[in-house]
Amino acid sequence: MNIFKENESPEELGEFGLIDRIMGMFEPKNDHDFTGLGDDCAVIRNASGRSLLITTDIMLEEGHFRREWISAEDLGYKSLAANLSDISAMGGSPHYALLSIGLPPDTSPDWLNDFFSGANQLCESHGVNLIGGNTTKSGSIIINYTALGFINDENILWRSAAKLGDKIGLIGKVGESGAGLRLLQEAYDKEKPNHKHLIKAHNRPTLLINEAKFLADTGSVHAMIDLSDGIQSDAGHITKQSGVTFSINADRLPLSKQLFEVCDKYSWSAEEIALTAGEDYSLLFTFDSKKEDFLKRRFRELFPETVFSVIGDVKEGDAEVLFFKGNEKLELHKQGFDQFKSK
Incomplete structure (x- = not known):
């Protein structure tokens, strides 16, 4: 059984296309x-x-x-x-x-x-x-x-379990790891306070294991994924598996003061870094919209140091991720991380 076409390379398929091909051959035996x-x-x-x-x-x-x-x-x-x-x-x-x-x-x-x-x-x-x-x-x-x-x-939170009408939640911050990596790549002064904070976010990410268990235990959260490849790529896994569209408002992203300051200094887009860069290991999830007040209140009681944000809605559509800033559609110049395509 040939699952790869002649002259087809991992670079052409991309990381997730390659995984899909492999998965197609190894169907579960039981x-x-x-x-x-x-x-x-x-x-x-x-x-x-x-x-x-x-x-x-x-x-x-x-x-x-x-x-x-x-x-x-x-x-x-x-x-x-x-x-x-x-x-x-x-x-x-x-x-x-x-x-x-x-x-x-x-x-x-x-x-x-x-x-x-x-x-x-x-x-x-x-x-x-x-x-x-x-x-x-x-x-x-x-x-x-x-x-x-x-x-x-x-309590298992499948990528395929997002439901129409769900809200899209996010715990933890985004963009800091991506900015830290860019600072390392472009050889900026690693001893500056803001630089050190962002580089630490990249090199020693915060895990949200207890927070995730709380979300799973509530029964109100339906689908979840960790942000290893960035919101754009990782949200796309849920929309593909669940057959829904995500509408995400960039104005609602939990972006830190340090991220904004560094992006302003070097003319980077904080929103684009937050949406396309990975390795924050924050958690993106969908949940019952009727449970929003309960979830936010109880979460803040238990985890006052962790940011809980509601950044969008799950809608009917063609399994895509749409970004908005205010009422305007936001077009991204970069793409989420892909092992074979990202440079």
């Missing part, structure tokens, strides 16, 4: 105990009513990070955080992790101590156990985590 292709995690069901969540992610030196841009401790933290965030995006609790890591043979003991210290800090914060993995010699650093967690079946 749909009674496995679901989740195309979601944040694979879901292994059992008779107990509590499912196992499994996710994996890889980070490559020079492709996803540079050692001169990020400390070993922050890299140890962030590389695991990307996986735990996927567990939280389904509404679940992370419990276990496995690490396969490729290392140059001359990697210093100080770097290794710091890397595993950063990972251990995150494990201790969320009760996660590192239970195995693999090591190998490599010309550059390769980090591949697999994370496992659990969730009650009735």
